[in-house]
Amino acid sequence: MSMQITAQNFEANAKKALKDPNLRKAMQIIGGPMASRRVETARELPEFEALRDEGVKIKTHVLKHIDLYLEKFEQQLTARGGKLHWCRTSREARETILALCRSRNAKLVTKGKSMVTEEIGLNAFLEEHGITPVETDLGEYIIQLAQEPPSHIIGPALHKTREQVAELFEEHHPDYELPNVPGVKAGPRSTEPQVLVTEARSVLRDTYFKADVGITGANFLIAETGATVIVTNEGNGDLTQSLPKMHIAVSSIEKVIPNLEDLSTILRILARSATGQEMSCYTTLSCGPKRPEDKDGPEEFHVVLVDNGRSEMLGTELEPLLRCIRCGACMNNCPVYHSVGGHAYGWVYPGPIGAALDPHMIGLETARHLPNASTFCGKCEEVCPMRIPLPDIMRWWREQAHEKQITPPLQRWGIEAWAFAAKNPWLYRLGARVAIGLLNLLGKDKGKFTSLPLVGGWTDGRDFPAPQSGSTFMSQYKKKGQKSGVTK
Amino acid sequence: MTSRDRIFATLRAGLKHTVDDPARPAAVAERINRRTPNLVPQRAQIPHAEQVALFTAKVEALTVTVDSVPAEQDVPGKVADYLARHNLPSQLRVAPDPLLQNLPWSERPMLQVDYGPGRSQDLVSVTPAFAGIAETGTLMLHSSATTPTTLHFVPDHHIVVMKESQITGSLEDAFARLRDKLGTADKSAAENWPRTVNFVTGPSRTADIEGVPVLGAHGPRRLHIVLIADGTP
Amino acid sequence: MSQIDAKPRVALFVTCLVDLFRPSVGFAAIKLMEDAGCIVEVPEAQVCCGQPAYNSGDRKDTAAIAKQVIEAFEDYDYVVAPSGSCGGMIKDHYPALFAADSEWQRRAEDLSGRMHELTSFLVDVLKVQGVQTAPQDVKITYHDSCSGLRELGVKGQPRALLDSIGGLEIVEMQTPETCCGFGGTFCVKYGEVSTDIVSRKTADITATGADLLLAGDMGCLLNMAGKLKREGSAVQVRHVAEVLAGMTDLPAIGEEQK
Numbered sequence: 001m002s003m004q005i006t007a008q009n010f011e012a013n014a015k016k017a018l019k020d021p022n023l024r025k026a027m028q029i030i031g032g033p034m035a036s037r038r039v040e041t042a043r044e045l046p047e048f049e050a051l052r053d054e055g056v057k058i059k060t061h062v063l064k065h066i067d068l069y070l071e072k073f074e075q076q077l078t079a080r081g082g083k084l085h086w087c088r089t090s091r092e093a094r095e096t097i098l099a100l101c102r103s104r105n106a107k108l109v110t111k112g113k114s115m116v117t118e119e120i121g122l123n124a125f126l127e128e129h130g131i132t133p134v135e136t137d138l139g140e141y142i143i144q145l146a147q148e149p150p151s152h153i154i155g156p157a158l159h160k161t162r163e164q165v166a167e168l169f170e171e172h173h174p175d176y177e178l179p180n181v182p183g184v185k186a187g188p189r190s191t192e193p194q195v196l197v198t199e200a201r202s203v204l205r206d207t208y209f210k211a212d213v214g215i216t217g218a219n220f221l222i223a224e225t226g227a228t229v230i231v232t233n234e235g236n237g238d239l240t241q242s243l244p245k246m247h248i249a250v251s252s253i254e255k256v257i258p259n260l261e262d263l264s265t266i267l268r269i270l271a272r273s274a275t276g277q278e279m280s281c282y283t284t285l286s287c288g289p290k291r292p293e294d295k296d297g298p299e300e301f302h303v304v305l306v307d308n309g310r311s312e313m314l315g316t317e318l319e320p321l322l323r324c325i326r327c328g329a330c331m332n333n334c335p336v337y338h339s340v341g342g343h344a345y346g347w348v349y350p351g352p353i354g355a356a357l358d359p360h361m362i363g364l365e366t367a368r369h370l371p372n373a374s375t376f377c378g379k380c381e382e383v384c385p386m387r388i389p390l391p392d393i394m395r396w397w398r399e400q401a402h403e404k405q406i407t408p409p410l411q412r413w414g415i416e417a418w419a420f421a422a423k424n425p426w427l428y429r430l431g432a433r434v435a436i437g438l439l440n441l442l443g444k445d446k447g448k449f450t451s452l453p454l455v456g457g458w459t460d461g462r463d464f465p466a467p468q469s470g471s472t473f474m475s476q477y478k479k480k481g482q483k484s485g486v487t488k
Numbered sequence: 489m490t491s492r493d494r495i496f497a498t499l500r501a502g503l504k505h506t507v508d509d510p511a512r513p514a515a516v517a518e519r520i521n522r523r524t525p526n527l528v529p530q531r532a533q534i535p536h537a538e539q540v541a542l543f544t545a546k547v548e549a550l551t552v553t554v555d556s557v558p559a560e561q562d563v564p565g566k567v568a569d570y571l572a573r574h575n576l577p578s579q580l581r582v583a584p585d586p587l588l589q590n591l592p593w594s595e596r597p598m599l600q601v602d603y604g605p606g607r608s609q610d611l612v613s614v615t616p617a618f619a620g621i622a623e624t625g626t627l628m629l630h631s632s633a634t635t636p637t638t639l640h641f642v643p644d645h646h647i648v649v650m651k652e653s654q655i656t657g658s659l660e661d662a663f664a665r666l667r668d669k670l671g672t673a674d675k676s677a678a679e680n681w682p683r684t685v686n687f688v689t690g691p692s693r694t695a696d697i698e699g700v701p702v703l704g705a706h707g708p709r710r711l712h713i714v715l716i717a718d719g720t721p
Numbered sequence: 722m723s724q725i726d727a728k729p730r731v732a733l734f735v736t737c738l739v740d741l742f743r744p745s746v747g748f749a750a751i752k753l754m755e756d757a758g759c760i761v762e763v764p765e766a767q768v769c770c771g772q773p774a775y776n777s778g779d780r781k782d783t784a785a786i787a788k789q790v791i792e793a794f795e796d797y798d799y800v801v802a803p804s805g806s807c808g809g810m811i812k813d814h815y816p817a818l819f820a821a822d823s824e825w826q827r828r829a830e831d832l833s834g835r836m837h838e839l840t841s842f843l844v845d846v847l848k849v850q851g852v853q854t855a856p857q858d859v860k861i862t863y864h865d866s867c868s869g870l871r872e873l874g875v876k877g878q879p880r881a882l883l884d885s886i887g888g889l890e891i892v893e894m895q896t897p898e899t900c901c902g903f904g905g906t907f908c909v910k911y912g913e914v915s916t917d918i919v920s921r922k923t924a925d926i927t928a929t930g931a932d933l934l935l936a937g938d939m940g941c942l943l944n945m946a947g948k949l950k951r952e953g954s955a956v957q958v959r960h961v962a963e964v965l966a967g968m969t970d971l972p973a974i975g976e977e978q979k
């Protein structure tokens with residue numbers, strides 16, 4: 001019962017997305033200002049490229065010894081009074097978290113942003129069991145009101161316009177009033193982002209103090225100190241984890257890094273890649289519960305460490321994906337993502353990272369479109385701070401699909417027939433001449449075709465340029481050569 | 489088999505080529521205890537006076553305001569000015585930290601000062617910081633008996649009182665200082681590590697609505713620093 | 722050794738799309754390399770580079786096709802393609818196809834070392850400073866094709882050569898490095914997404930006010946030309962080699978072919 005999967009409907013999802021004007025507006029923000037801020041802050045740091053190399057080195061090293069680093073992390077966390085819960089599956093993680101909440105008789109839970117909790121489908125599960133989870137990251141809060149999944153891993157509600165947000169607040173906040181006009185309830189709502197943010201802030205204020213349990217994610221786990229690290233801009237994660245009596249950090253096994261020097265290195269590339277900031281506003285290291293002398297902080301500190309198939313990736317073609325720091329740069333820079341947005345991908349992780357990771361997490365059969373829906377332009381790998389070879393991994397999935405015959409038969413036969421010809425030069429030349437002949441027969445309208453059989457995908461939206469007059473290059477060249485006698 | 493065992497079994501199966509290498513534990517221990525930074529940007533490796541200037545420039549670019557004062561006794565005056573500037577009530581929730589408790593607050597009788605963790609009614613907090621990091625204009629604060637962390641997040645205005653000598657170049661410099669402070673004869677710094685270390689880079693912000701940057705999402709809307717010019721450490 | 726003997730022997734890798742759609746690009750490439758002092762030959766045994774099979778996940782057929790290409794081009798000092806995409810396939814991906822076969826891997830690596838994209842060959846290998854082409858009074862904009870740019874580092878080379886043509890002005894797009902949405906079989910399999918991507922590209926092209934769009938890959942050119950024509954745009958589209966070789970008398974891509 002994890003998040004609703006619609007990846008198998010990628011084509012239909014994409015078609016729908018292409019017609020959604022609000023989504024198109026949002027994608028302009030992601031592809032425009034967000035992508036260019038990354039370029040600017042990276043340019044301002046001459047060591048940026050070298051830092052990426054350092055980051056790759058750290059993560060590659062950790063993956064060679066991940067068992068030992070996790071053991072060390074556990075040992076240090078336990079020594080600080082924290083408790084580690086190992087969960088192999090989503091279900092185990094959900095149940096562990098539920099049991100922890102119940103041990104506190106929790107009714108209300110605040111949540112900081114966490115992709116792993118989306119992955120394990122935590123919110124719906126808690127609700128089914130009588131516990132109300134409240135997302136506190138503004139974007140997550142908005143989509144929780146709208147009952148939608150996130151469309152971007154760091155800007156989950158970027159597909160919503162300010163008007164839509166105002167409508168949601170109007171519907172869900174009983175006291176939502178026209179700002180700065182005391183007592184006036186009717187009339188048009190302000191849609192200024194500043195006003196909307198203030199509204200959400202004041203509504204969530206009380207919730208932080210009332211919550212029984214605070215659940216956050218963790219961007220990193222530090223083996224040296226046993227600390228979990230969250231990186232946020234809003235401050236919601238810190239309020240979530242320091243006010244309730246229990247803090248549960250939900251994370252996954254690949255997030256462990258050796259020490260604070262390594263954290264320093266990776267922080268320098270994370271925010272720059274994600275939002276184009278030099279540092280996110282809040283980076284918080286947490287280890288253990290409130291100490292006897294502390295005047296605030298949670299009484300209990302739990303880390304729920306989710307595997308969910310990650311350990312199986314070690315030592316395979318997918319291992320580089322375990323270096324991912326979930327910065328979102330690959331999707332911010334992806335031409336396909338810019339067209340279809342996050343929901344079209346149909347699961348928690350969209351964009352290039354999703355196309356490479358989702359087939360492993362939800363099955364290749366279900367996710368088969370995702371690694372195919374890429375032009376292989378290579379931009380994702382160019383911007384990925386961890387230099388993950390995303391196109392290579394997508395191609396590897398295509399190979400798996402071809403071998404396991406998951407690729408639709410028509411496509412498979414098509415490519416095999418073509419390959420058969422390509423393996424025989426004379427057949428290939430003949431085929432080329434026949435193709436040219438056919439194209440000429442089909443008739444063209446002033447140098448182009450406005451529709452062609454079999455390639456409607458092309459000609460529905462574009463013309464198909466006609467070949468130059470005459471025959472193929474090879475036959476023309478041969479003729480010329482015979483005349484001048486230079487051909488080989 | 490517990491889930492823990494099964495996860496480790498799968499991990500070790502994935503490491504099959506190297507898992508039995510007897511040198512691994514020592515390599516990992518060495519790596520964890522290695523204190524040499526990986527790569528520190530040039531911009532952080534500058535003399536202290538330049539670090540102070542860079543820190544100030546960086547925080548100001550993030551809309552943080554900075555008041556420089558020659559000495560500790562000037563702090564209450566600057567805090568009072570800040571409150572007046574922003575039309576704030578004269579109530580301060582202050583971290584029970586020796587530096588702050590010893591300030592001559594009584595010279596400003598209008599100020600109501602009380603000490604303790606952050607509460608929902610608090611509008612303005614005053615806290616110390618452990619370090620200021622010049623490369624990004626980042627404050628490093630941590631939890632302790634005298635520095636409750638809720639003060640860093642709950643109030644609308646966060647005023648930080650710190651000394652120039654607390655400014656470092658890089659994140660690594662700041663971590664090294666914290667390790668130096670925490671390590672004792674019988675315990676390593678990791679063993680004495682505080683429950684929470686907060687890095688704060690500018691006031692709370694969000695761009696979740698249409699990518700428009702807005703300050704004051706959930707944490708402080710404003711961050712103000714009173715910097716005591718005590719020179720180089 | 723005589724001057725003649727010192728001339729490098731270069732094989733032209735024609736590429737399927739040039740063979741089929743735009744033979745003039747092949748002749749332009751030959752002219753450019755001959756002008757630069759090369760002996761250019763066109764091995765008849767050549768076929769496709771195999772990229773369509775490779776990107777469809779058919780590794781076995783790709784390897785079989787690659788072996789033929791490797792054999793066909795074994796004897797030349799250099800192999801040059803008027804395409805970053807096919808060039809990148811041969812230079813970057815062939816060696817990885819034979820990870821389990823050291824003899825073929827050696828041969829693939831040998832070819833990889835001799836393989837070049839046309840403009841990069843002229844500038845980086847032959848150290849050509851400019852082309853002897855009559856001045857052309859035209860405003861062009863240049864699209865950086867993905868494989869050429871990211872796999873082979875083609876960026877400044879075509880621009881440097883174009884700069885040597887009198888009267889020609891280059892106006893850059895806002896995002897010349899953004900994918901045009903072609904993507905091989907992608908453009909048909911996910912046609913609507915591909916069309917949407919290329920429409921952002923054509924908007925960018927149109928905004929430059931250029932008369933002529935150039936690039937170094939026929940795939941991208943057919944895609945962008947197809948979209949521009951559908952939009953009724955007056956922007957002409959050509960392969961960069963045609964302009965560099967001064968062979969612009971033939972109709973542009975997607976225009977009525979005489």
Ligand code: SF4
Pocket residue numbers: 273323324325326327328329330331353380383384385386387388
């Ligand atoms: S794959 Fe790379 S770019 Fe994409 S989210 Fe992960 S780290 Fe960031």
